[in-house]
Amino acid sequence: MSDNKNSYKKIFKTTSLFGTVHFINMVISVIRSKFLAVFIGAEGYGIYSLLNSTIELIRKAIGLNIETSGVKKIAQANTEGELQNISVQANILLWIAVITGGIGSFFAIVFSNQLSVWTFGDYGKAVAIGWIGITILIKQLTSAKTAIMQGMAKLNFLAKSSLYGNIIALLINLPLFYFFRLDAIVPAIIIASLLNYLCSLFFFRKMNIKVTLYKPKKIFTEGKEVMLFGTLLSLSAFLPVLVNYLIQVFIRYKGDLNSVGLFSVGMVVINAYVGIIFTAMSTEYYPRLASFNKDKNLESEALNQQAIVSLLIIGPVIVLFLFFKEYIIHFLFSEKFVPVLPMLKWAILAMLFKAVSWSMGYIIIARADSKVFTKTAIGYNTLHLLLCVGGYYLDGLRGLGVGFCLFYLVHLIGNYILVFFRYKIQLSVPLFKIFGITFILCSLSFLSSDIEHLVYKYLSFIVLFSLITYYSWVEINKRVDAVGFISKFTKRKGNNKND
Known part of the structure; x- marks a missing residue:
C-alpha cells in the first residue's frame, strides 16, 4: 500500500510540476x-495553422519522432547508470537530429511550390513555406535535446x-504581429x-x-535501434498530423480559410487548454513504462494509476469548460470565433474517453509492438x-465535433x-x-450546458461542478x-515566517 501511495505521489508530483509549467505556457x-x-483574424489564423501543419507534416514524416524514440534508449542507459553509454546515446541522437532535420528542411525548400499548391490551391505561399522549412532542422535539434533531458529524468531542465x-518568443513576436499583421506570420x-x-x-x-x-558508419550502427523504433513511431506521429492537415485542406476546399481558422482555434482549446493534463503526465509516464521491460504486472499497476489520476483531474475541467465555453472563446479569442462552439462542445466531452484510452495506448509504444502498432x-x-471529414460534410463544424467524439469512444473500446x-x-x-461516475457527471453537464434559462443553467453548474470536484478531491x-500534505506545507510556511 505504501508503494502504491508513493507511485501516486510521484505521478501527482510530476503532474504538478509540468502542470504548473504548462499552465503558465497556457497563459502565454x-x-x-x-x-x-485581434491582429490577423480567423482567416489569418487559418493561414498560420496551415503553414504550421504543412511543415509539421514533413517533420513527422522524416524526423523519426526522436522526441519519443530517443527517450527510450536514454532512459534505459540512465537506469543502468552507465555514464559512457549515456554520452554515446545522446550524441547518436543529436547526429540523427542533424541528418533528419537537414533532409526535412531541404525537402520543404525544394518542393515549396508543390506544397503551396496542395495546401492553399496556388503558388502564393511557396516562399513562406520555403523560409519556414528552415525550422524543421531547428525543431529536430530541440527535440533531441529535450528527449535527452527527459530520458535522464532532468525534468526541471525540461520544464x-x-x-x-515560450515567454521570450511571446515578448518578441507580439510587437511583430502588432506592426506587421499577416506579414509577421513567417518571421x-x-x-x-x-x-x-537556444533555451534547450x-x-x-x-x-x-x-x-x-x-x-x-557509427551513427547508423549505434543508432540502428533508435532509427528502427523511430521509424515505427514516425507512423503514429506522422498519421495524426497528416489527418489534421487533410481535415484542414478539406475544410478549406468545402468552406474557406475562415473556417480553417475556426477549426484550428477549436483544436487549440482542446489540445492546449483542456488537454494540458496529457502533456503534463506523458513526461513521466512514458519513460516509466519503457523501464519496465514488458513486465505486465508493473505495466498494469502504472496504467490503472495513470488513468485514475487523468480522470480525477480532467473531470472538473470538462464540466467547467462545457458550461463556460462561450465566455472562454470570447476571452481567449474574440466573438468572431463563436461559430466554433458546436464543435467544441462535443470535442471537450471526447477528452473523457481520451483520458483512459491515452493511458492504454502508451503500453503499445513502450513495448515497441510493431505489428499492433502499425x-x-x-x-x-x-x-x-x-469520421471528422464525414461529420463536416454532413453538418459543418458541429458534425466534425461529433465525429471527433465518436472516434475517441471507439479508440477507448479498441x-x-x-x-x-x-x-x-x-x-x-x-x-x-471512477470512470462511470465521472462519465455520468460529465454527460449531465453536456446536456445541461446549453439550457437557455440562465438561472437553471447555473444552478445545474453549481450542483454538478460541486459534485465532481468533491468526488475528485x-x-x-x-x-x-492531500490533506496531510497541505497541512505540513502550511505548518512549514508558518515556521519559516516565525524564523
Whole structure:
C-alpha cells in the first residue's frame, strides 16, 4: 500500500510540476491567441495553422519522432547508470537530429511550390513555406535535446527550457504581429523555433554531455535501434498530423480559410487548454513504462494509476469548460470565433474517453509492438479522418465535433480490447467505478450546458461542478493524503515566517 501511495505521489508530483509549467505556457498561449485573433483574424489564423501543419507534416514524416524514440534508449542507459553509454546515446541522437532535420528542411525548400499548391490551391505561399522549412532542422535539434533531458529524468531542465522559450518568443513576436499583421506570420514562426532551441541548448549544456563528431558508419550502427523504433513511431506521429492537415485542406476546399481558422482555434482549446493534463503526465509516464521491460504486472499497476489520476483531474475541467465555453472563446479569442462552439462542445466531452484510452495506448509504444502498432496507427487514423471529414460534410463544424467524439469512444473500446487480450493487462475495479461516475457527471453537464434559462443553467453548474470536484478531491486524498500534505506545507510556511 505504501508503494502504491508513493507511485501516486510521484505521478501527482510530476503532474504538478509540468502542470504548473504548462499552465503558465497556457497563459502565454492565451495571450498569443488573443492578440492573433485581434491582429490577423480567423482567416489569418487559418493561414498560420496551415503553414504550421504543412511543415509539421514533413517533420513527422522524416524526423523519426526522436522526441519519443530517443527517450527510450536514454532512459534505459540512465537506469543502468552507465555514464559512457549515456554520452554515446545522446550524441547518436543529436547526429540523427542533424541528418533528419537537414533532409526535412531541404525537402520543404525544394518542393515549396508543390506544397503551396496542395495546401492553399496556388503558388502564393511557396516562399513562406520555403523560409519556414528552415525550422524543421531547428525543431529536430530541440527535440533531441529535450528527449535527452527527459530520458535522464532532468525534468526541471525540461520544464524550464519550455517555459523560458515560450515567454521570450511571446515578448518578441507580439510587437511583430502588432506592426506587421499577416506579414509577421513567417518571421514569428522562425523566431519561436529558434528561441526554443537556444533555451534547450542552455539547459543541455548544464548536463555536461560532450558533443563528439562521429563517422556516419557509427551513427547508423549505434543508432540502428533508435532509427528502427523511430521509424515505427514516425507512423503514429506522422498519421495524426497528416489527418489534421487533410481535415484542414478539406475544410478549406468545402468552406474557406475562415473556417480553417475556426477549426484550428477549436483544436487549440482542446489540445492546449483542456488537454494540458496529457502533456503534463506523458513526461513521466512514458519513460516509466519503457523501464519496465514488458513486465505486465508493473505495466498494469502504472496504467490503472495513470488513468485514475487523468480522470480525477480532467473531470472538473470538462464540466467547467462545457458550461463556460462561450465566455472562454470570447476571452481567449474574440466573438468572431463563436461559430466554433458546436464543435467544441462535443470535442471537450471526447477528452473523457481520451483520458483512459491515452493511458492504454502508451503500453503499445513502450513495448515497441510493431505489428499492433502499425495496424492500430493506420486503422485509428483512417477512422479519425473519415469520421471528422464525414461529420463536416454532413453538418459543418458541429458534425466534425461529433465525429471527433465518436472516434475517441471507439479508440477507448479498441485499446481496452487490445491491452486485455494481447497483453493480459487488467483494468481495476476502482478505475471502472471512477470512470462511470465521472462519465455520468460529465454527460449531465453536456446536456445541461446549453439550457437557455440562465438561472437553471447555473444552478445545474453549481450542483454538478460541486459534485465532481468533491468526488475528485476525496479520491485524490485517498491516494496521496492531500490533506496531510497541505497541512505540513502550511505548518512549514508558518515556521519559516516565525524564523
